[in-house]
Amino acid sequence: MAFRNLPQELIRAKRDGEALLPEAIVELVEGISDGSLSDAQVGALAMAIFLNGMNAGETVALTEAVRDSGEVLAWRDLDLTGPVLDKHSTGGVGDLVSLVLGPWVAACGGFVPMVSGRGLGHTGGTLDKLEAIPGYDIAPSRERFRRLVREAGVAIVGQTAELAPADRRLYAIRDVTATVESLPLIVSSILGKKLACGLDALVMDVKSGSGAFMATLEKSRELAETIAEVASRAGTPTTALLTDMSQPLAPCAGNAVEVREAIALLTCEKTGDKRNGRLLEVTRTLAAELLMAGKLAESRDAALALLNERLASGAAAERFARMVTGLGGPADLLEHHDRYLPQAPVVRPVHAERSGRVTRMDTRAVGLAVVALAGGRRAPNDAIDPAVGLTGIAALGEEVDGERPLAWVHARSEADAERAAAQLKAAIEVNDVGLGDVTLPTLIQDVIRGEVP
Numbered sequence: 001m002a003f004r005n006l007p008q009e010l011i012r013a014k015r016d017g018e019a020l021l022p023e024a025i026v027e028l029v030e031g032i033s034d035g036s037l038s039d040a041q042v043g044a045l046a047m048a049i050f051l052n053g054m055n056a057g058e059t060v061a062l063t064e065a066v067r068d069s070g071e072v073l074a075w076r077d078l079d080l081t082g083p084v085l086d087k088h089s090t091g092g093v094g095d096l097v098s099l100v101l102g103p104w105v106a107a108c109g110g111f112v113p114m115v116s117g118r119g120l121g122h123t124g125g126t127l128d129k130l131e132a133i134p135g136y137d138i139a140p141s142r143e144r145f146r147r148l149v150r151e152a153g154v155a156i157v158g159q160t161a162e163l164a165p166a167d168r169r170l171y172a173i174r175d176v177t178a179t180v181e182s183l184p185l186i187v188s189s190i191l192g193k194k195l196a197c198g199l200d201a202l203v204m205d206v207k208s209g210s211g212a213f214m215a216t217l218e219k220s221r222e223l224a225e226t227i228a229e230v231a232s233r234a235g236t237p238t239t240a241l242l243t244d245m246s247q248p249l250a251p252c253a254g255n256a257v258e259v260r261e262a263i264a265l266l267t268c269e270k271t272g273d274k275r276n277g278r279l280l281e282v283t284r285t286l287a288a289e290l291l292m293a294g295k296l297a298e299s300r301d302a303a304l305a306l307l308n309e310r311l312a313s314g315a316a317a318e319r320f321a322r323m324v325t326g327l328g329g330p331a332d333l334l335e336h337h338d339r340y341l342p343q344a345p346v347v348r349p350v351h352a353e354r355s356g357r358v359t360r361m362d363t364r365a366v367g368l369a370v371v372a373l374a375g376g377r378r379a380p381n382d383a384i385d386p387a388v389g390l391t392g393i394a395a396l397g398e399e400v401d402g403e404r405p406l407a408w409v410h411a412r413s414e415a416d417a418e419r420a421a422a423q424l425k426a427a428i429e430v431n432d433v434g435l436g437d438v439t440l441p442t443l444i445q446d447v448i449r450g451e452v453p
Helices: 008-014 023-035 039-051 057-068 097-107 126-130 141-153 163-177 183-195 219-235 256-266 279-291 300-312 314-325 364-373 414-427
Strands: 085-089 112-116 154-158 201-208 240-246 344-352 356-361 390-391 407-413 428-432 442-447
Touching: 008 023, 008 057, 008 240, 008 428, 023 039, 023 163, 023 390, 039 163, 057 163, 057 183, 057 219, 085 097, 085 112, 085 279, 097 112, 097 126, 097 154, 097 183, 097 256, 097 279, 097 300, 097 314, 112 126, 112 141, 126 154, 126 256, 141 154, 141 314, 163 183, 183 201, 183 219, 183 344, 201 219, 201 256, 201 279, 219 442, 240 279, 256 279, 256 314, 256 390, 279 300, 279 442, 314 356, 344 414, 364 390, 364 407, 364 414, 407 414
Parallel strands: 085 201, 112 154, 201 240
Antiparallel strands: 240 442, 344 407, 356 428, 390 407
């Protein structure tokens, strides 16, 4: 492209702490997309933003430019009968919300074109979980993706090359220039991809705690507030929930084991098994916010009533089944998931060194124990073993003893299981105290709604 302004002068301005005009930001993002900015210039720009930050107007302009750097999905021609809605999480351990929320919202009249990612560090990835299902195609054609959104109401897939291409190059350079932790760059990366999906509303799940991406509660709150403000100012009404990740959200972590947990939750009303309260509470709250934002419910009470009915009736489970079948998975996965989902050859309990209650947990270390089992990646090209992981993870405040273990390890070998057991024991603190002596964190710490101009 032909720059109207010398890119080095724009980089210099940002280096010196000046605010960039929206048209200058658009020029820079176009240069990132088409390669006319060199890697050195992109790295210098990222560092200038990292060191000096961006004001709200700059961050909105950057987000919109990343969104518009490729295809922006449009749904008007499909004559959808409801709003286009989506959810995104900053990641965690045992966070399988997307697998449940997408079909659940679809059963309530929404349409959910969810573009998800793979695991990063200690956090699990939605795509890795879905790839544990035999035949599931995470990269369908554009036509198949749109058809499934229209017919099933939900399709969870991977990012295509056409969506927000500027983000892919910018993130790769941030990763090797120590600029990943910049708030404006984080926000524009998350929202650039999400808003390119042509959404009517978005809900964000921003984690805090020992398993969260952001280091402190204050940083998590700042991220949640910025995402809600920037996305809403960019034209997509957005609500951000600040939720706890000081322990795994579900009582399991891994890929196939989390798909089993999602199926169990979706069918829990039929089986009478309520499953894990934390996972259900966060998923239901996020879904209720989406229904209200999408005008599918007039109030929180009405949203919760609709969600409860669609879960109890099996409608949410049926949408999940239609999505799986529509993307190449087995038609009877819900009924016979043990026939299809891989299972580890070694399953053994991990008992604490002493009886007592779980008083503290290093959730990041729990996630890394799954990575060490090959349930996640140490390097981007590592292969994942979908069968391995942890189940029955004890919750904060729960008693453990010779009968109730800290968790069950699902491993490929006895040696792998032994290593994971040692990591788990080191990550979970057990003390001989009463329940009242254990500080149980608030699960949903705040709800932050952005204001659309």
